[in-house]
Amino acid sequence: xxxxxxxxxxxxxxxxxLLPFLILFAAxxxxxxxxxxxxxxxxxxxxxxxxxxVGLKNYIRMFHDEVFLTALKNxxxxxxxxxxxxTVISLLLAVLINSKFLPLKDLFKAGFFLPTVVSMxxxxxxxxxxxxxxxxxxxxxxxxxxxxIPTSWLAHTKTALLSIMIMDVWAAIGYYxxxxxxxxxxxxxxxxxxxxxxxxxKSKIFFKITLPLLKPTLYFVIALNTIRSFQIFSEIFTMTxxxxxxxxxxxxxxxxIVGFRNFEMGYASAIAYVLVLIIFLVTLVQxxxxxxxxx
Amino acid sequence: xKRILVVLLVVVALLSFSKTKLTFWGxxxxxxxAKKVLEKFMAENPDIEVEYxxxxxxxxxxxxxTAIAGGEDLDVVELGNTWVANFAERNALESMDIFYKNYxxxxxxxxxxxxxxxxxxxxxxxGTRALFYNLELFEKAGLDPDNPPKTWEExxxxxxxxxxxxxxxxxxxMPAGENYSPWQQWFLPAVWGTGGDIITEDGKRxxxxxxKVKETAEFYKALSKVSLKTKQADLAKAFGEGKIGLxxxxxxxxxxxxxxxxxxxxxxxxIPKPAAWYGTHASFAGAxxxxxxxxxxxxxxxxxxVEFLIRPDIAMEVAMIWPAxxxxxxxxxNDPWFEDHPLHKxxxxxxxxxxxxxxxxxxxxxxxxLTEAIEKIILQDADIDTTLFEYNMKIQKIxxxxx
Numbered sequence: 001x002x003x004x005x006x007x008x009x010x011x012x013x014x015x016x017x018l019l020p021f022l023i024l025f026a027a028x029x030x031x032x033x034x035x036x037x038x039x040x041x042x043x044x045x046x047x048x049x050x051x052x053x054v055g056l057k058n059y060i061r062m063f064h065d066e067v068f069l070t071a072l073k074n075x076x077x078x079x080x081x082x083x084x085x086x087t088v089i090s091l092l093l094a095v096l097i098n099s100k101f102l103p104l105k106d107l108f109k110a111g112f113f114l115p116t117v118v119s120m121x122x123x124x125x126x127x128x129x130x131x132x133x134x135x136x137x138x139x140x141x142x143x144x145x146x147x148x149i150p151t152s153w154l155a156h157t158k159t160a161l162l163s164i165m166i167m168d169v170w171a172a173i174g175y176y177x178x179x180x181x182x183x184x185x186x187x188x189x190x191x192x193x194x195x196x197x198x199x200x201x202k203s204k205i206f207f208k209i210t211l212p213l214l215k216p217t218l219y220f221v222i223a224l225n226t227i228r229s230f231q232i233f234s235e236i237f238t239m240t241x242x243x244x245x246x247x248x249x250x251x252x253x254x255x256x257i258v259g260f261r262n263f264e265m266g267y268a269s270a271i272a273y274v275l276v277l278i279i280f281l282v283t284l285v286q287x288x289x290x291x292x293x294x295x
Numbered sequence: 296x297k298r299i300l301v302v303l304l305v306v307v308a309l310l311s312f313s314k315t316k317l318t319f320w321g322x323x324x325x326x327x328x329a330k331k332v333l334e335k336f337m338a339e340n341p342d343i344e345v346e347y348x349x350x351x352x353x354x355x356x357x358x359x360x361t362a363i364a365g366g367e368d369l370d371v372v373e374l375g376n377t378w379v380a381n382f383a384e385r386n387a388l389e390s391m392d393i394f395y396k397n398y399x400x401x402x403x404x405x406x407x408x409x410x411x412x413x414x415x416x417x418x419x420x421x422g423t424r425a426l427f428y429n430l431e432l433f434e435k436a437g438l439d440p441d442n443p444p445k446t447w448e449e450x451x452x453x454x455x456x457x458x459x460x461x462x463x464x465x466x467x468x469m470p471a472g473e474n475y476s477p478w479q480q481w482f483l484p485a486v487w488g489t490g491g492d493i494i495t496e497d498g499k500r501x502x503x504x505x506x507k508v509k510e511t512a513e514f515y516k517a518l519s520k521v522s523l524k525t526k527q528a529d530l531a532k533a534f535g536e537g538k539i540g541l542x543x544x545x546x547x548x549x550x551x552x553x554x555x556x557x558x559x560x561x562x563x564x565x566i567p568k569p570a571a572w573y574g575t576h577a578s579f580a581g582a583x584x585x586x587x588x589x590x591x592x593x594x595x596x597x598x599x600x601v602e603f604l605i606r607p608d609i610a611m612e613v614a615m616i617w618p619a620x621x622x623x624x625x626x627x628x629n630d631p632w633f634e635d636h637p638l639h640k641x642x643x644x645x646x647x648x649x650x651x652x653x654x655x656x657x658x659x660x661x662x663x664x665l666t667e668a669i670e671k672i673i674l675q676d677a678d679i680d681t682t683l684f685e686y687n688m689k690i691q692k693i694x695x696x697x698x
Contacts, residue, residue: 046364047385133529134536150463151525155472157674244472244670260357261659263385265364 040269047263058270068271070246071254074161078250079229082165082172086225087218090173094180095210109181112174120171124238127167128154131239154240157247164235164248172228176221183217184210219290223283230279251275314344315596320359321373322350323420323583328616336603343596363387363588370591371600374416376407376582377652377659383415384656389587389594391417394601402605404623407582407651416584417601419610422620423578423649424480425642426450426567427534427548428541430560432457432464436540443564447485447514450541450567451521457540458521465523468530468542469515469673476527477669478662479579481543481566486511487577487650489569493665494694498655501694503668503687510569512672512679519673535559545581546642547619563641565648580649583620621646660693 040058044051062068097108115123130136131153138149149156153163187210195205211218233252236242242249242257251271259268324332329347336345350358356378362369363382374382382388395405395414404418426443433440436456444450454466470476486493491507494500502508523530523539531548533539535556543566552561568574585604587597603609610622611630618636621627621643633640652658668686671677 045385046360047382047387133523133525133533150523152472152529155525155529155674157670160472240472241474243474243666244674245667257663260360262657263360263381 036269037273039266040273042266043264044266044269045263046259046265051266054266058267059274061267062271062274067246067249068251068254071242071249071251074246074248075230075232075250077161078165078168078232079226082169082229083222083225085169086172086176087221089169090176090221091180091214091218093173093177094184095206097177098181098184109178112177114174115171116175116178120234121238123167123171124235127163128152128239131163154248155244157244160240160244160248164232164239168229168232168235172225176225179221180214180217183214187213215290219287222290223286226282226286227279230275230282314342315593317343317345317370317593317596317600318348318368319345319371319373319600320348320350320355320362320369322352322355323373323613324616325349328613332604332609332612335609336600339603340596340599343599345600366590368592369588370593370597372586372588373419374584374586376404376416376418376580376584377662379408379415379584379586380410380654380658381656382586383410383413387589388415389589389591391415391587394598398605401625402623403625403646404580404582404584404651407580408584410654416586417605418582418623419585419605420583420614420620421623421646421649422545422581422583423642423645424484424543424545425563425565425578425645426541426543427552427561427563428453429457429534429537429539430562432460432537432540436460440562443562444541444567445565446567446570448570451514451518454518454521454540464538464540465533466521466540467518467523468534468539469519469522469524470527470530471524471670471674473526474663474666477666477673480527481579482511482515482669483652483665484566484577484579484650485515485569488566488574490574492653493690494653494655494661496653498653499694501687501690503683503690509679509683512683514569515669516672516676516679522673524673534561543578545619546639547617549638550618563638565641565645576645576648578645578649580646580651581620582623582651655694657693657696661690664689664693 039051041053041055042051043054093108093112096102097105097112102108132138133150133152135152137153141149149159153159191209191213192205195209200208231252232250233256236248236250236253237256240248242253252275255268255271255275258264258271319333321329324347326347326349329349333345333347337343350373356375359369359372359374379388391408391414394417398417399405402418404421405414407418407421408414408416428440428443430440433443433453436453436459438453438456444453450467456466457464458466470480483493486508489507489510491502491505491511493502493508495502523533525533527544530539530542531544531551534542534548535552537559549563552559565576566578568576585601587594587601591597604613605623607622607624607627607630610624611627611632614621614627615632618639619642621639628640628643633643652662655661664686668682671682671686672679
């Protein structure tokens with residue numbers, strides 16, 4: 001009996017001590033999420049406080065909404081098109097920076113990491129100049145005697161999304177390079193020494209020791225990157241506004257247009273929840289695949 | 296000591312409560328200008344204190360929406376005229392019919408704030424677009440720089456001749472790859488120039504398949520073949536570098552070109568009309584309008600502030616911060632400032648032919664679809680009949696409330 005009493009008191013104390021956090025978490029974490037889920041079944045407009053329940057209408061509407069489907073397609077292209085490059089390039093950079101032969105390591109680390117700390121809006125604005133009609137890329141093409149695209153790369157349906165993807169890979173690799181570096185440095189040095197004594201080749205060491213031991217980092221990088229890529233917004237907002245002809249429309253940007261331009265917060269909430277579901281499923285599958293022994 | 300402090304506190308509290316505090320959110324003035332202008336107002340109205348918050352074009356709209364949704368204390372807001380119908384529809388604005396009754400005759404631009412039988416804001420500053428052309432390229436192409444194009448046909452001929460000068464010189468500059476400029480500068484105004492429109496006046500039917508829109512689209516497509524098609528900012532730059540013969544833009548480019556490309560000789564004229572015997576020089580009417588929020592607690596004081604801001608002398612002072620838009624007062628054109636700025640005067644006069652977008656709440660959606668249709672025609676060389684038919688259905692669906 002005594003033990004039970006002590007245990008209850010202990011629980012009450014714990015609870016009381018946790019209470020400030022729990023209140024904050026409920027108010028700023030749980031409540032908005034639950035409230036927007038609730039809103040996704042209404043026609044709430046944000047400008048007026050009145051709303052009606054519309055049931056599943058917002059969710060059904062998405063499947064008929066051409067722009068949403070285009071946005072979904074573009075987002076998938078963006079995710080599938082950038083993640084392999086970001087991952088592989090940042091892994092290679094990390095290995096390079098980690099190697100014994102490279103001088104000025106800190107300079108490289110800082111250089112690659114720099115885009116990560118610069119605001120995406122600043123990066124986007126700068127790249128807009130590079131992509132403009134007589135910007136860097138067109139000038140380079142001209143220099144090599146190729147027929148440059150006479151307009152801004154971002155004003156063309158065929159090149160707009162690709163341009164943003166290239167920029168995004170450039171901007172993202174630094175952060176993941178640092179993550180990989182941390183992973184690489186946690187691999188015990190003795191393993192490499194042992195392998196070297198056994199006469200293993202460089203590539204064999206990489207594929208048999210480095211890569212398998214990096215798997216947790218790899219999983220973390222890919223999952224993080226997937227979530228971030230699905231949520232691409234500021235690049236689109238700054239550089240193209242989803243155009244031309246919706247060729248760069250992505251889910252989060254469209255969600256923003258729906259909510260803040262068309263004032264359909266209910267529909268926007270529904271889109272947000274579908275995005276949550278997609279990201280959840282994709283990371284789940286990735287987790288299953290990457291944690292299995294096959295890689 | 297304590298007592299003195301308490302007394303002081305009470306006095307301060309009383310003083311601060313005796314004044315009504317107004318919140319004014321705007322885009323045009325920066326803090327320094329606002330201070331100068333609003334200090335005048337506060338000197339005239341010692342019982343009112345105005346707090347000015349400057350918004351940026353990049354995020355101001357969202358801030359206003361969030362403020363309304365959050366029920367924030369907001370009294371007077373400067374809005375873009377294309378937003379008015381949407382805000383009025385959702386019951387966020389106070390009716391300004393009383394202003395129309397009192398000041399209607401002295402101000403122009405009321406059609407930009409009219410929605411469903413009422414006026415929802417007061418026109419403050421008006422801005423429009425006109426045709427820029429490069430004098431040097433005109434001479435090189437054997438055209439008369441003193442005789443700029445007045446009709447679509449003359450414009451096309453001039454653009455074509457300039458386009459033939461060299462590979463990296465284009466006749467006309469056509470905006471593409473953006474949300475607003477493709478229809479603002481200048482597809483939709485061109486439709487208005489023919490007397491047509493893309494939506495019926497009651498906002499119920501889409502008119503993209505009408506012969507007037509088709510006529511415009513055909514002209515526009517032909518013009519696009521001799522045009523540089525890119526973002527508006529790129530066009531201004533290209534024009535400054537002497538790579539474009541003609542393009543349509545707002546008065547802000549006068550300053551931009553004179554500052555950055557002083558060597559490029561250019562002139563500004565009215566937007567061409569469809570033909571000498573028919574149509575008008577229609578252009579896009581942008582307006583900065585002043586609205587009072589529905590949930591404002593100080594509507595009387597807010598009205599005083601609006602009355603003050605639209606006064607011709609005050610409005611002119613604000614407009615001169617960035618002489619691209621001009622006071623909506625009918626006599627503003629008589630201001631001596633215009634005598635030294637003939638190019639700006641063209642814009643002021645072009646305002647007579649300027650037209651606002653249809654005042655329907657669904658306009659943000661319609662304009663997105665319209666931009667897509669125009670881009671499809673000029674960038675992808677799509678068939679006009681098929682495209683107009685397809686997008687007519689899309690706009691009709693939006694008007695029917697199905698999308």
